Amino acid sequence: MIVKRIVPNIHTPEMEKARAFYQDALGLTLLMDHGWIATYGSKEYSQVQISVASQGGSGTETPELSIEVDDIEEAYERMQQAGFPIVYGPVNEPWGVRRFFVRDPYNKLVNILAHIS
Numbered sequence: 001m002i003v004k005r006i007v008p009n010i011h012t013p014e015m016e017k018a019r020a021f022y023q024d025a026l027g028l029t030l031l032m033d034h035g036w037i038a039t040y041g042s043k044e045y046s047q048v049q050i051s052v053a054s055q056g057g058s059g060t061e062t063p064e065l066s067i068e069v070d071d072i073e074e075a076y077e078r079m080q081q082a083g084f085p086i087v088y089g090p091v092n093e094p095w096g097v098r099r100f101f102v103r104d105p106y107n108k109l110v111n112i113l114a115h116i117s
Helices: 016-025 072-082
Strands: 003-011 029-033 037-041 049-053 065-069 086-092 097-103 109-115
Touching: 016 029, 016 037, 016 049, 065 072, 072 086, 072 097, 072 109
Parallel strands: 003 049, 065 109
Antiparallel strands: 003 065, 029 037, 037 049, 086 097, 097 109
16 A cells, blocks of 8 residues: 555635635645635645645545545555544545545544545
8 A cells, every 4th residue: 555645634614714825825726626625735746735624525524634545445454453443434425535534543533535546
C-alpha cells in the first residue's frame, strides 16, 4: 500500500470565509467544491492542499485528516488487524471515492480514501 497524499480538514459551518482566506488572500486555487466540502491547493504541487467542510459528506462528522491510498481494501484490512475502530464504511461515495473513517490513537477521525477509477 502506498500513501499518495494527506490533506488536513477544517470543520466550519461558514464555508464562505474559507474562500476569502485560502483563495483570495493566500492565492490557492479552488480544486474541488461539493458545497459541503471545498479543497484549495496548487495545481502545480498536488501536496499543497487544505480542505474546509461543514460536514464529512453523506451526513458524517468532518474528519480531521484525509489520507489517500492506492489500495483501500488493504488499508481497511490493516486498520482492522491493528484494532483501530472503524466508524464508517467502507463505502463507495457518489463523488467518486471509496472510503472509510477510522479513529487514530488520539481519537482523531481520519478519512482513508481511494479514487474509484
